[in-house]
Amino acid sequence: MLASLKGLWVTLTNTFKKPVTAQYPKQHLPVARRYMGFPVLMWDEGVGEPYCTGCMVCIRNCPTLCMSAQMMDNPLFKEGKSKRRKIVESFEINFGRCILCNICVEVCNFDAIEMSHQHELSVVVRNGNRATLPRLLEMGKEFQKEVGWKPKGAEEGAKEEATP
Amino acid sequence: MLRDLIVITIQVFALVTALTAVVLSLVWLERKTLARLQRRMGPMVVGPHGLLQPVADALKLLVKEDIIPALADKPLFWLAPLVVFVPSFVIWVTIPFAQSFAVRNMELGLFFIVAFSVLSIVGVVMAGWGSANKYAVLGGLRSAAQLISYEIPIIMVVIAVIMLPHSMNLVTIVEGQRAIPYALLQPLGLVIFLLAGVAEVGRTPFDIYFAESEVMGGPFIEYSGAHWAVFFLAEYVNTFTIAVLAALLFLGGWAFPLMPEATWVGFLGVLVKAYLVVLVIFWFRGTFPRLRIDQLMSFGWKVLIPLSFVNFGLTAAYLFYGLSRWSLALASLFVTAAVAYTIYRRMTWPARATAEQRLAKARAYRRVETTDAR
């Protein structure tokens, strides 16, 4: 029974240590900088339009076929305000299907789509979480503000800062 | 006559209320204790530090739909919770909390308790059979075997305790411990009583008949709502009974040296001791894995029952030859330690030895490998 006494001692010593759990809905643990939440679209502050041109490369590469998009001529290009000839007209991501694999971000040539830190998007309806362009851009702006996002083309070679 | 009836009704009502309050506190205490053992927080939301959580649980259980399986044996299914519940409450009629603080102080109090505590087995087996569920049947059969075998060591230990003050009256037994608690005279008895008591109420490491990972709740698998709540209540009342009995029989109850003899002090003393024993039971639950049914039986029949006879024999020798108290205490302690060491030696020792051997072998193999590579 001596080994059992040892076991009792182990649990007893643990009793007087600090609990390691967090009270979830009240207390949110911080996520890492690289955390891959749901993908969102980025907003180009300088021009005032999304980075996304609706080129569909992410859609072709998505393993679960959770996105769809449409492209249109960019009105700002005609006015000479933007360098983008085409711009996204509509974009939809079904967050219920998305598996957060980061492939869309990797294949994107325009830094237009990023994995946000948003991960608490539960709904009660199947397919009830389809995000359209305005919502995606809204979430994207939030994410940009949260992490101080810059397009990768601008910070080439610059390393990501370490995370808490 | 009528006055007696009213008094008894009030007393019983008070008892039931008090026990329900105790059960609620135990539920909270268990959840918190286990949480702390596991470095969690436990219930924190309902009330300060989750104090009202058991109340919320109880309310939830009462309003929950009570499902009865279509193929269940309905009379058995309905009666089983009551058959488990009533004996566990009836016992309390004779348990004193202070010198003159019991519903009925009986001369054969301990006999009454032991006799009634066996009855709840019937209820568990009824629940197992009546649920029309194979897991429940398995659990019911297990419980019958387990509970009956573990009655014997308890009874033997209780007899050894009775021998010391020559009385079955709990008040007399406690008063007999004014000088020295029986836990110091019979440490072996206390250990056996605790182990067998834990088995009797079916808590880990002896929760075999409703082991969640094997028979998924055993006899109680099909119960829900209020029916299940009754079982739950009975389980906690039984746990508390074992704890209070341990406090009364071994830890000196309300009688401890150098304390005022006021009733409320005694009452508090019993309560504190009982809760400490309960904490130990919860601590066991947080630490040990459970045994298998055949191991449980062989532990009961081959270890606990012989040991309880040894305890009985030691006490008898002490009384017959009029030996000193210290000799009984030391002999009892020695037997306890020897048995504990034997079990350790037989189980853990060989395992440790083989583990060392194997590691040495694996390390030797690695050394050859690395020299070859170079």
Added chain:
Amino acid sequence: MLSQALAELNPKMSAALDEVVVTVERDALLQAALKLRDDPGLSFNYLMCLSVVDYEDRFEVVYHLRSLAKAHRFALKVSLPYDDPRISSVISVWPGADWHEREGHDLFGVVFEGHPNLSPLLLYDGFEGYPGRKSYPFNDYQEW
């Protein structure tokens, strides 16, 4: 060594990257398997993987074998005609082939003769068709 041991069974030897591949006739499979396991020089006692490959004109059953004592491995292949995919079961040689063969039967419809119980393993009872085959439609599932 392999070719010697399997000489009378008419093996075809080839190499794929880092391992030896031997193809035998399907009638010779059991014989070859027994020899591979029991020959002290080979002692392929461990069946790592049993895969069925659908080449649309034929099936190939590939046995990846390993010898734990000799620490070598190779692949044994048997080619089966598409319309008659029968092969003898190697469960008597390597009992570990049990579920692999049931899976092959399940998904590809290859019949392993001599297997005691070829009931569906991964699919439910009464599933029609062999979903592992190339001819089984791919994308006609419905989202529910």
Added chain:
Amino acid sequence: MSLLPLGEKVRMRGISYPMAIDKQLDSLELMINVGPQHPATHGVFRMVVWIDGERIVDVEPHIGYLHRGTEKLCEGEQYSQIITLFDRLDYVANFNNELVVCMAAEKLMGTEVPERAQYIRTILCELNRIASHMLFYGTFALDAGAMTPVMYAFRERERIQSLFEATSGARLMHNYFRIGGVRQDAPDDFAQRITTLLEPVKETIAEADRLITFNEAFLARTRDVGTIDGNTAVALGLTGPSLRASGVEYDVRRTEPYLLYDRLDFIVPTGDRGDCWDRFWVRIREMEESVRMVEQCLQQMQSGPIMAPTRRIARPPKGEVYAHAENPRGDLGVYLVSSGADRPYRLKVRPPSFCNLMSMKHMMRNAYMADAIMILGSLDIVLGEVDR
């Protein structure tokens, strides 16, 4: 009461015959469905158990409740997308799974993976092994009835997963390994984080020994339960720690070193009886070895490129390859047939849990009902991998 009324024909083990009644004892076999929803089956797995009292007469496992057709799906996905599918096979050892499919494709393409990427992979795989074995340690103790170890084990798992999150961006489904390297370089404080992480892990492993490994009740439950000797284990195709517990020293890291295991100093703990306790003990010791390996890797690791120059869409040449690696659960193999396209022609996974589960029947013969749960737990199956 509807417990098999007498005189009725009963279907047992696929055969229909009149009620089996033991003439001497008047006992009959009771058929029990353990699962698909049962706390001890670790997922949607069902075993039909015939018991005589508490003794198991026969057992028939049923799998396939989680069959997603991964192999078929792989034939329709590009190589980069397949990695996401492999994450979901063995969902407690994701990095190890990703590694095998990457290794298969790299072998076929002849890609040389840069050293730093190899180190990162080794570290992550070993950490994932610890995380996976921690889960085993917790759930196995939970099967045995001890409810505390699972909490301690998950505490360490959480620490490891937080590191994974900082490295790959996800706690479980990482999609981090790429054909030819890894997706991103490890964060700057990678080494330092791991060093701080390993201290409590080591402490927890030692705690496991004190708390449960040598506990008398635990030993009683696991010693000489579900024994399987080495030869039978090999014949049945048992792999990984379960095979090594039977005394067969087969570890892919040792016999066919992949990644950087030939540079690391580690031992392969083996058992000798092949019982549940041996399987448990081997896994606990493996955690210790993994900790040592991670420490060695951290010492040797240097900066450098993390991706081999590859094309964006991998197109391995025509051919076939069998790659395998030592997963926490055993030897995971991938047989990849390529037709030169950007999708595999056929991809067969040899999941270790699948092979381990097969031998369950052999171990459970004549065991007790409670032992069945322990045996199943000691095999440490992951149903995502068994059913694919």
